[in-house]
Amino acid sequence: MSHTTHKSTRVSWKWLHTGWFYILLGASLASCQSHSGYQKTPGGIMYKILDSHKGPKPKVGDYLKLQITTSVGDTVLMDTHKMGGPTRVQLQNPQGKFDIMEALALLSAGDSAIFLIPADSVIPDISRFPYIKKGDNLKIAVKLLAIQNAQQMQEDLQKEHAAQLEKDEKTIEDYLNQHHLTATKTPGGVYIVIHQQGNGPVPQPGDQVQINYTGRSLDGKPFDSNVDTSFQIVHHPLEPFVFTIGQGQVLKGMDEAIMQMKQGTKATIYIPSGLAYGPAGQPPVIEPNEILAFDIDLLQVKPVAKSNAQASH
16 A cells, blocks of 8 residues: 655666566567677667667666567567556666666667567576576567656656546546545545544544555455455454554555545545556556545544654653
C-alpha cells in the first residue's frame, strides 16, 4: 500500500534482469546470426537506426522520452505501450562497456533503433533465466519520442497526469451512476461513498489512525485486505492497520480520502490511478493506470499531540 512516484531512472546493468528497461525483442540470437546492417559503438553495442530524423542529439542531463518493447524468444517480458505509456530516462555519461547510454546518445527525436548487447555481459547469472541461453544477445528496440530538459519533462508529465485524471474521473463517475451510488469528491479527485457516518474526530496530518480495509479493482476483484483470511499468510495478520496520516505511508489517494472522514466512518473510496500506483502499476497485481477501490473502516484517530504524550510515558 505504499505510495509510488514517478522518477527518472539511471540505467544500471545491476538491475537489468528486472525487465524494467531492456527489450529482448524477437527470437534469441545465436552467436552465428548475421549482424548485417549493424554498426558498433566503441563500447561494443551493435546498433541499427531504422528511422533516422537527422535532428540534434541529446546531451548529458537531458531526459529521453522512450517507447520500449521487451521479449526473448517468443516471450514478451515488457512493453511500455501496455504499461501506461512511455518511460523517461536521464542521459548520463556511459560507465564501462555495453552501457546503453552510449547507444541512446546516437539518437535524435523521432528515431527508431535496435541495439544488440550480449546477455551474459550485462545480466548477472543468466542461468536463472531459462529463456536466455549462453551466447544470446539482448535485442533492444527503442523509439525516441522526445528530448527534454527538466522543465519540459515536468510540463509533459503534468499534461499526461491531467489527461489520465480526466479519463479516470469519467470512468469512476460512470461506475457510480451505473451502481446508483452517491459520492463526494476530494480536491485531488478521490471519490468517497459513505456507508456509515462516524461522529469522532477528523484526522489531521501527523495523527495516527487505525483502519480495516479491503482493496479491490473496479470490477470487484480484491487484491489486499487486513480482514480477509485469504490474504493473511501472504501479506499480514488480521489486525487493524496503523499508520500516520499525511506522511506518505500509504497511497496518496488513501491519505487524502481518510483526511475527509470522521472516526467511526465506514466508506468506499475510489482512487484515480494518478493517486494510486500510476502508469507503473504494481505488477502483476495492479495494472498500469488502474483505478482502485478501498472499503475503509476508520476505527480510531489519535491526534498527534495525544500520541506524543502517550509515547513520552
